[in-house]
Amino acid sequence: MFENKTIAFIGSGQMAEAMIAGIIDQKIMLPEQVIAAGPREERARELAARYNIRTTTDNREAAREANLLVLSAKPQILDEVLPAPPETGAEHCDFVLSIAAGVSLGHLVARFGNERMVRAMPNTPAKIGEGITVWTATQAVGEQQRSQARAILQAFGEEVYVDHEDNLDMATALSGTGPSYFFMLMEAMVDAGVHLGFSRRIARKLVFQTALGAVLYARATDEHLVSLRNQVTSPGGTSAEALYHLEKGGFRTVVSRAVWAAYQRSVALGGGKKVSQRLGSPRPGTELDNDI
The missing domain is CATH 1.10.3730.10 (ProC C-terminal domain-like)
Known part of the structure; x- marks a missing residue:
């Protein structure tokens, strides 16, 4: 599935490391197929020594070499990690996977110039292979690419695919946080x-x-x-x-308010309007780190 493929991480923080560890430990890809890009040379040396992967402080170089690109920088600086299209280096990738909380698919496509975009919300137990990741993708992402994305996400825990992007903000509040x-x-x-x-x-x-x-x-x-x-x-x-x-x-009320507040914050991070809800009323349609 990943023969002759290279995956690059833009952002080499804790969540990126959890993904790298899972990909290598589960033999999804070989160490030489993985590139981690980040601003600190000390961190680059640390990851290279620990996982025998390639590292760089040049984000654009990493993106250009990649077939699969993971955006694992904090959402507050995500727009700064690569040049604007058509010079991002992400345009040619098979698909781009973002784990930046609150950053919408529409914004990601416009900013990085690739319509094949996957948006995912993992959580910290991914660091020990026990995470849960909720994810979705644009229509331009084909079945083979979705299978590749699923394999990557399963390398560090369980995954749940959702059809509607709005569910990512809900997942951020429930499982992400x-x-x-x-x-x-x-x-x-x-x-x-x-x-x-x-x-x-x-x-x-x-x-x-x-x-x-x-x-x-x-x-x-x-x-x-x-x-x-x-x-x-x-x-x-x-x-x-x-x-x-x-x-x-008020244990139940406090928990409910906390989850709702986290949801509102996720929506706000994505540039959406703050949503108001009377506590106890079901929301329609809800049946169902520099580096991160």
Whole structure:
């Protein structure tokens, strides 16, 4: 699928490294087929030594050598990483894959001069091969190119294709930003454990394994989350008492507002208008890092 192909990353940050590691570890492509471009020579040497890939500080050079181009720079500087068309170097690529949050397909096509554009929203667990990436593509991206994009994204976790680009902003709020919500919850639980009297080491172990076990159990049983919660909530018991205080403290409302705020921010980053919604009302049609 990738014979005689070269993939170049414009932006050599943490998410780019996660993708590079997955591509090489899963033998999607060979190290000599990968180029990482970024502004810092020290970072270039680090990636070259770690993965035996080619590196450069010249973004345009990397784009010109690539058959597949990944835009992995932060959205705030994305427009600055390559010259304007027709001199971007991206025009000839089989397709261009962007992981810049909030940057629309229309803007990407106009800015980089290639109609074969894929837009994806990965998340940080990609760094250990456990990410989830939501992605879409322009109509100009053919079936073979979509298969190539899917193979690249599956190299560092699971992937979900969506037909409508609007779903990318929704995914940014739910799965893209989602790890930070869980990190904060686990942080709060660890702190509570320390307050109870556990050492931080033991509190972390208890919380981390509890979180991991809960997720694996939920996936294995495929039961409704309400049913799973009820299984561990006895009348008058400790879980019932704890959940009462979470509900009383507005836990669900705070989470809902946080996810909605992240969605609004993603829309704003893409130049869209801020969307207003009354909390609790379903939104129509919703059935269903310099470097990053």
